[in-house]
Amino acid sequence: MPSLGERQHAFACALLDPERSVPEGLVGPDGRPSRKRFNVYRNNVVVGLTATLKDAFPAVARIVGEEFFLAMGRIYVAIEPPSSPIMLDYGKGFPTFLQSFEPVTSLPYLSDVARIERAWVEAYHSADIAPLEAAAFAKISAMDFPELRVTLHPSWRIVRSAFPALTIWQMNIGDAMPREVDMEAGGEDAFVLRSGTNVEIRSLPPGGADFIEALAEGFTMMEAMKRAMTDERGFDLSSCLSGLMTAHAFIAFDIATAQHSQPRQAS
Structure with missing residues (x-):
């Protein structure tokens, strides 16, 4: 039996x-x-x-x-x-x-398109935590900035692709119309983040994926920037950081050199 x-x-x-x-x-x-x-x-x-x-x-x-x-x-x-x-x-x-x-x-790009879609689902169902506004960083001095550490919103995801997977995804959702894509144009890195109830997917500039992943690992701004600058295509810190703040990607920060510092949380 x-x-x-x-x-x-x-x-x-x-x-x-x-x-x-x-x-x-x-x-x-x-x-x-x-x-x-x-x-x-x-x-x-x-x-x-x-x-x-x-x-x-x-x-x-x-x-x-x-x-x-x-x-x-x-x-x-x-x-x-x-x-x-x-x-x-x-x-x-x-x-x-x-x-x-x-x-x-x-x-060959299909699995990366699927990874973008899976990242969207995971971001949408991630923990609901209020992000910091850009103004929260206004009081950080130029001297302290290199030692700044940030905490990313839990919805963040990065999808790296050797193909223009983000472009292909964008033209195959909603009412978008497929068009010819140059498969030799190089890969794309997608940054996925939920802002409020909306999930946004943005194209990352050269070095952006390395920079964000370094920040997520707890590296300071200076350390993350050094990692991002290994990208042979060049890295623009100002542009990348501005994009992250506009996307409301951060929920807390502290200064690595501050004695007994406490993370600054979103309010």
């Missing part, structure tokens, strides 16, 4: 594999196994999960077409079924799946 755990495992496997028979011991209201009933239920589950994917990755769906996306989604669902009842978490591995999914190898 199979244990409860074994029966549940058999049910889960059969639910996502149309080649499997009705799990042993599973019967309908008449007390008899019914493959037809089980197939209807199985199909509803798969359809529901692929619809969840399509809602989370609308640009990817538009790029490949709805029919192809649904077929691809069914394969993903079979390979990576939900591990949590929280559907927000579902699809986290989809961008990685796309990297090795042979039918889309002709679209």
Whole structure:
């Protein structure tokens, strides 16, 4: 007699594999196994999960077409079924799946577009913390600025791509119209941040991704700037910092050299 755990495992496997028979011991209201009933239920589950994917990755769906996306989604669902009842978490591995999914190898940017969309979902559902206004930094002296450390809003995400993935994403959402993209123009780094209830995705300038990641690791402004300046394309501190403040990317700061300093929080 199979244990409860074994029966549940058999049910889960059969639910996502149309080649499997009705799990042993599973019967309908008449007390008899019914493959037809089980197939209807199985199909509803798969359809529901692929619809969840399509809602989370609308640009990817538009790029490949709805029919192809649904077929691809069914394969993903079979390979990576939900591990949590929280559907927000579902699809986290989809961008990685796309990297090795042979039918889309002709679209090498597709997994990065999916990473942007996943970052959008994560940013939207991140903790709700009020950001600092730009005026909060006005009293920082030029002498203290190099030792300034900041805390980024928890919604921040960076997606680096060797392709113009951000441009491709932007022209495949809403009412935007696809156009020809120069795939040889170089990669793009996207900065994802939620401001209030709106998630914004901005293109980062050269060195911007290195600068932000260094700040997130706890480095001072000077240390983060040095890391960003290793970018051969050049780094503009003023432009990058202005963009971050305009985006309301910071929630606290302190001065690294201050004795017993306390972080300045958003009010």
